[in-house]
Amino acid sequence: MSLVAVAGCNMPASEEPSQEINITQAYQTIEAHLTEAVGQPLKGSTETPTAPPAPTDSGDSTPVESPTATATVQPTVSAAPNCDQAAAAYPKIDITIDDNTELAPGQKFTKIWRVVNVGQCTWTPEYTVVLFSGDRMGAAEGTTLTENIAPNQTVDISVDMIAPEQPGVYQGNWKLRNAAGEYFGIGPGGSSPFWVRINVVQTLTSTPTTAPTPTTEPLVQASGPLTLAKNDFVDLDYLVIDSAAGDLQYRFDAPAEHQLIPQGSVVWGVFGDNQPGLGDCQSASLASTPLVIENIAVGTYICYRTDLSLLGWMRYDLLDTGDNSLTLEMLTWQTP
Numbered sequence: 001m002s003l004v005a006v007a008g009c010n011m012p013a014s015e016e017p018s019q020e021i022n023i024t025q026a027y028q029t030i031e032a033h034l035t036e037a038v039g040q041p042l043k044g045s046t047e048t049p050t051a052p053p054a055p056t057d058s059g060d061s062t063p064v065e066s067p068t069a070t071a072t073v074q075p076t077v078s079a080a081p082n083c084d085q086a087a088a089a090y091p092k093i094d095i096t097i098d099d100n101t102e103l104a105p106g107q108k109f110t111k112i113w114r115v116v117n118v119g120q121c122t123w124t125p126e127y128t129v130v131l132f133s134g135d136r137m138g139a140a141e142g143t144t145l146t147e148n149i150a151p152n153q154t155v156d157i158s159v160d161m162i163a164p165e166q167p168g169v170y171q172g173n174w175k176l177r178n179a180a181g182e183y184f185g186i187g188p189g190g191s192s193p194f195w196v197r198i199n200v201v202q203t204l205t206s207t208p209t210t211a212p213t214p215t216t217e218p219l220v221q222a223s224g225p226l227t228l229a230k231n232d233f234v235d236l237d238y239l240v241i242d243s244a245a246g247d248l249q250y251r252f253d254a255p256a257e258h259q260l261i262p263q264g265s266v267v268w269g270v271f272g273d274n275q276p277g278l279g280d281c282q283s284a285s286l287a288s289t290p291l292v293i294e295n296i297a298v299g300t301y302i303c304y305r306t307d308l309s310l311l312g313w314m315r316y317d318l319l320d321t322g323d324n325s326l327t328l329e330m331l332t333w334q335t336p
Contacts, residue, residue, distance in 0.1 A: 082119060082120050083119050083120050083121040084119045084121055084123070084176070084178050084182065084184045084190065085117075085118050085119035085184055085189070085190035086115045086116065086117060086118065086119070086176060086184065086186045086190060086194075087115065087116045087118040087186050087187075088113075088114075088115060088116075088186050088194070089114035089116050089154055092114070093113050093114055093115065093186075093194060094112075094113065095112035095113065095114050095156060096109075096110060096111060096112045097109055097110075097111045097112075097196055097198065099195075099197045100169070100197055100198070100199050101198050101199065102198075102199045102200075102201050103163040103198050103199070103201070104163065104200070104201070104202075104203050105163060105164065105165045105166070105200055105202065106162060106163060106165055107162070107163045108160070108161070108162050109160075109161055109162075109163065109198075110158055110159070110160050110161070111158070111159050111161055111196045112156055112157065112158045112159075113156070113157045113174075113194050114154060114155070114156050114157075115154070115155060115157060115186060115194065116152065116153070116155075117149050117150065117151050117152065117153050117154075117155070118151070118152070119184075119190070120151060121151070121178075122148050122149065122150045123145055123148065123149040123155075123176070123178075124145065124148050124179070125146060125147065125148070126144065126178070126179035127144065127145045127149075127176055127177065127178050127179065128142040128143065128144045128176070128177045129142060129145075129157050129159070129174060129175075129176055129177075130142035130174065130175065130176075130177050130183075131173070131174055132173045132174055132175040132183060132185070132193045133172075133173045133226075133240060133241060134170075134171045134172040134173045134195070134222075134224075134239070134240065135164070135170040135171060135172045135222075135223075135224060136172060136224075137162060137164060137170060137172055137196070137198070138160075138161050138162030139159050139160065139161045139172070140159075140160075142177070143159070157174075157194075159174070159196075161196070163198060163200050164200055165200075166200065166220050166223075167200045167201055167202045167219055167220070168199075168200055168219050168220035168221060168222075168223075168334065169197065169198070169199050169200075169221060169222070169334075170197070170198055170200060170222070171195055171196065171197040171198075171222070171238065172195060172196050173193035173194075173195045173240075174193055174194055174195065174196075175193045175194075218333045218334065218335045219333065219334040219335065220331060220332070220333060220334065221237065221238070221310060221312075221332040221333055221334045222237070222238050222239040222330075222331075222332050223239070223330065223331040223332070224239065224329070224330065225317070225327060225328065225329050225330070226239060226241060226327070226328050226330055227325050227326070227327045227328075228241065228250040228325065228326045228327075228328070229250070229323075229324075229325055230250065230251065230252060230324060231249065231250070231251060232249070232250050233245055233246030233247075233248070233249050233250075233263070234246045234247060234248050234249075234250075234330075235247055236248065236266065236304060236306040236307075236310070236312060236330075236332055237306050237308050237310055237332060238332075239330050239332060245263070246263060247262065247263055247264070247266045247304075247306050247307055248260050248261060248262050248263055248266060248304075249263060250326055252324055257292060258292070258293040258294065258319060258324065258326060259290045259291065259292055260290065260291045260293065260326075261290045261291075262288045262289075262304075264307045265307045266288065266304065266305065266306060266307055267286035267287055267288050267304070267305050268286055268287070268291070268302050268304035268305070269284050269285050269286045269287060269302065269303055270291075270296060270300060270301075270302050271284060271300075271301040271302060271303050271313065272300070272301060273297075273299060273300065273301070274301065275301055275313065275315070276301055276303055276313050278311060278333050278335060280303065281303035281304075281305075281311045281312070281313060282311060284303040286303065286304070286305055293316065293319055293326065297316075298316055298317065299315065299316065299317075300315065300316050301313050301314070301315050302314050302315075302316070306332065310332050310334070310335075311332070311333050311335070312330065312331050312332035312333055313330070313331055314328045314329065314330045314331075315328065315329040315330075316328060317329055
């Protein structure tokens, strides 16, 4: 993965209003691009995917490599909000791999974003591009910049990835991280990530001479681990953490009781020690009762149905008694 500055320009003072208009147009362009691809905004925001807030009683966590390629980090808050901020380059941030590009299972590809440093601080080789949430898709843990990127300078961010083997829609959300470990991205206040979304489709290697046997393997909508901090919400349809709304909320009022609380029409039920299939969750008894983490064992599977009637499962993996963070492995199928 390489990051190359493609257009450095410290804008004169007389041209600053034009630069601000271009940045706004660029952000609106990428927002419209996302709306066309998804068909509806992600939960918790009517405009942009919303990154999770800083935990009030925990530190940063580092993105974790996962075979299914999903990882989540908890951002810290910059003491100088105007220092580090990026914007989508005008007229397009996606130089390669537009949203919902169809790829074969295991296909290698390179995603390139073009962004502008619209903050007041220079990005140095101590800055890193990292996965913020979603699917890693075989990408490296992170890559540092190879040169300084001054304010108003444009840079191409290039990440080598591999399409997952399982057909389905996969999305990885990325941000920049400064030398102090603070995360920032694009959009108003630099709060939104830049992303890559692909559609992995199964391709036939030969023409069958007889009618194929229908597959019983359901398509996966989203999958991977999530690490939740106090009061985090989770959108179960896309497995995205949100600070304002979602299908379930993680809460705890005392060290001895940590709860997952379903929101709206979401229902779920404890399945057991074995990983359930789609049919298992379709026939499971589901309710909207809050789940107390202390009442289940590590490794327990829970079936759920989202507010879009998509089925899935989560597995309780870890409750960190130091920072009270909760780690879950999750999977949502496309089939209602």
